[in-house]
Amino acid sequence: MDRLRLWMDNVRSFLGSSYFDGHHKKKVHIVQLLLVVLMIILSGTRVAVKPKGIPTTRADTIGIVMGIKTFVVITYQLVTTHVQRYKKWASLKAYSVLNFMEILFWFVVIIVTFMGISTFCQGASCGLSWIIVLLAVALICIETGLECVASTRAQYTRRRYPAVPDSATTQSISSPAAVHRNVTGASGPVPSFGQYVRVALEIVIIYLMVMTAHRNLWQGLSDEVRDSRLGVYSATLTALEGPSSDASALLLSSAPRDSGYQDLYPSAAHASILWQSFLQNVNPLSKVIHAPTMQSYIIEAGRGPATLDRPTVALLFAIYTAAVMSMSDVECQNNFGKPQKTLLSSYLFATQQALQVAELMRTPSFMLLQAFTLYIIAARHLCNPQNTWLLSGTAVRMGQLLGLHQNPPRGDLSIFEIQMHRRLWWQILLIDGRGAQLAGSQSTQQFSNAADFWLPGNFNDADLGPDMLEEPAVHNGPTEVIFCLLRYELGRFLSTAAPILYSREMSLEEKDRLINEYEDRIESKYLRYCDMASPLHLVASGGARSALCKMRLMAHHPSQYACGTSIPESEHDMLFFNSLKMVEYDVLGKSIRSLDSFGWHTDVFFQLDAFVFMLIELRRQKLGPDVEKAWRLIDDVFRHHPTLSGEGSSELSLEVSKLVLKAWKTREASLVETGIVPVQKPPIITQLRSRLRADSEYDFILDKTSEAAKQQFTNVDMDASMMVDWDFWDNFLQGDGVLQSQDFMNST
Incomplete structure (x- = not known):
């Protein structure tokens, strides 16, 4: 002591x-x-x-x-x-x-x-x-x-101001300086x-x-990587002008009752276009509203938003904002005569004002929470990850306040309300879970308990109605909610299975068994019924199969092998095949014209992780049909995501370019070794070399000459070289690279 x-x-x-x-x-x-x-x-x-x-x-x-x-x-x-x-x-x-x-x-x-x-x-x-x-x-x-x-x-x-001095105290306050000391020197413990x-x-x-990000390839992307990845996808991700550019302002400011936001309400003709765009582009992938019920509000609002209550007006503005977010710049110019960025800025601002006037933070209601959720969906592409997580966390708390998470549901709820509550709650959970990962947290407590929450029923909107007295029969095949239900099923499965898939203690056989059982379940429940002529079924099926490939990459991640341990050839083949399939699904999603209406979704869900996996494994896979397909896909990926080729001069584009050129040097050497000359370069190789300005710089960046690549064909040397790449990208995608300022959202 x-x-x-x-x-x-x-x-x-x-x-x-x-x-x-x-x-x-x-x-x-x-x-x-x-x-x-x-x-x-x-x-x-x-x-x-x-x-x-x-x-x-x-x-x-x-x-x-x-x-x-x-x-x-x-x-x-x-x-x-x-x-x-x-x-x-x-x-x-x-x-x-x-x-x-x-x-x-x-x-x-x-x-x-x-x-x-x-x-x-x-x-x-x-x-x-x-x-x-x-x-x-x-x-x-x-x-x-x-x-x-x-x-x-x-x-x-708190600063204490002196009372008017009486005669006893006047003498002690003989100057303005004394008064100042008396004011600022209020009593109280320091x-x-x-x-x-x-x-x-x-x-x-x-x-x-x-x-601090979770230490694995799939979570916690560094700010620099997020910023670079953000630029890969869409012009809509450019910072907006005007008051709506700060989505988090919704939580920190208030709107006057006469803020004039209703002047931004669209004309009846424009409202009809936006409503149809929402139904076609956004609603199938979100399902947080009941379309037949909202249709009546849309018609009534045609006489002017003043005829509706404030929560309804806020929801209508949120719907129109999400619709604008999903439209291309050409569509906005043709239909409204304005650029998409300008329209989105105006509607985001109007939605903020409508939510504030409706007193979202003071008197939340189910309709306001619907509007708030759609607002987050529209604004999250423009927010930094911390702001998105703040917004989604607020939505989670409001949902809990309204009892959306309760199982069994409250006894005073109708069958219709129960189903709509579950739809909205699960959409909020997915948004918050992804927001938590991008903000640097492993998960959220709510999402880790996802297995305890009941899923919404497999119903079409036409099966549900506010006046229904009994629950309709559940469909066995796919319905309007197939995309959302597959995501919710995946979220609930990963809430319990993810620790097992990441674990080094669990055998690969046990991990594969778990994934195969889940695949069989969704195959028999949903996928076998899908009609590939339907854009919704196509994007749902592709997303589910891509998620299965990603789970296998999680389970077989090279980091589970001890340092110096050789990875079996079968594991290399498995990693290459699954990453190739994921990149192929992404390219298909960008190439099929019928999926253009879901472009807002596929633009920001590019699987960079799988692309990196494929490029690393291409240094080992020398020849064959899958290798030829991979190089065609590389050209397609750079065509659909041009910022990856270095247009943004970002750290990410440089590292991806280096990885592509390393893979090409290995392939070039293997083709020469097998006598296939002259070697025909893919267009992207010429483009990347040109961007690096000179072959001398190219060789400097790739650590010397192609002769070095020709020497790398023993198993031991190739494994060692590839493990260096694995370690670098594992660290780079976690945040050990150079920091930048924005995020890029990955799919679950």
Whole structure:
């Protein structure tokens, strides 16, 4: 105990030392400014000296951005402390919060710079990166001192204003300065430094929980990869202009009753077009509304939205927003005379306003939750993953508040309400589960309990109605809800099976048995009835079979083998076959014209993981029909997702290009070895080499000449080389690559 007291006394003495003396703040700020200016200069120099062909990433520019931000923060503190006319905006609380955030931000600079060093570190650029890390450490130390100075002096009690002084107190308040001291020096306990440290640690822990991804190939994509993948898919993912660009504003602001959002309600002709587009494009893949019931509201709203109550208006706006999201730019121009981006911006804003006027956050109802869910579906392509998860988490809480999760259902619900509750609840679960993974969490508690929730019945909308008194007979074959039911079945299965499929303790035979049993179940229940002439059946069947392939890749992931263990040839063949099938399903979904109405769904569900699997395995698979098909599919993938070829100059496009060119070098060497000359290059190879500007750079990026590729055909060498690729992509897709700012959503 004596040693503990002595240690505590030393800590108190240190905290009371001149390092934390507020009188030195001005000098410290000046030193801080010099370091920040040096940081900006060195970061700019690092960008300038980076070799050609290596794209500029967030790791290169983060020092400049953070430096400018810190410059603004320091300027605010200096001006409000030392310039008389601006002192009224001084706040120790604000200083404390800003300094604490500065510590976090410069800590992020260190992490991101280290990631950049691990990805590329050569010459002067590498040396500058290490200097930037040291400068960031110095800035963190300075900010820590400033944080302690501000936090130990800031009052956390509410500011108390003095009463009108009487004669007894007038003498003690002899000047305006005295009044100011009396106002700002309100009584109340000052929190200890330990309390601030404890709160800070809790904030850091929460931040790390959100940002740390689950360690496997399928979850927790890094921000950079998400940003790169986001650009692969659709122009609709471009940041929107106007007030609707921040979807999370719905939770943090309020709309006046006369906000004018109803002026954005479409004309009867336009409303009819949007309603039909929703029924064709969005409703089959979401099923959160009952179309026959909504039809009557659409007709009534033709006389003007003022005739309807606020929740109904909000739901109609959400339907129209989802419809616009699903339409192409050409369709929007032809039908409405406006670009799709402009229309989507307007309708997202109108839906936000309608939900706020209907008091979504104060008086949630089933209809408002339907509108909110459709709003998330339309806006999630434009939100960062954290905002999407916040929105979907709010939807989960509202669903629980309304009792959507209860099994058995409440006794006061009709048969119709029970079915609609289950449809909506499962759609919310899927959105929240995917949002959690993209935000960096392994799963959500609600989704992990998915096996406890009852699935909606296999009914068409025509089988259901608000006035029905008994439940209709369940269909044995596919219905309008086949796509949703297959996803819900998959979600419920994975809620219990995923830990087994990822486990290294479970044998491959047991994993395969589990997957085969699930495949037999959905085959007999749904897939054998599918009519491939129906676009809905086609996308449902393709999605289900792609999910089965993905489960097998999960179960047979190469990471389950100990370091140095040779992977059996049969495992290589299985990985190649299943990844090939998944890429083929994606290309089919983009190539079949009848599936264009579901393009909004397939655009953002591209299976990059399977594409990476296939490219890695192509370095081993030399010749054969499947190899020929794989190279045709590679051309198709780059045609449908052009950003992958490097149009965005992103880290992802560079790494994918490197992987494709590595695979082609191996194939080229094998063709020469078997006497197949001259070798005819696929168009994408010529395109990628051209983008890398010169064969010399191409060879540099691929780690030397094609002769090296010709030497790699022993099993041991090839296994070792491929395991390097597996490890790199496993880390890169988890977030060990360079961070960027957006996300890309993968399918379940």
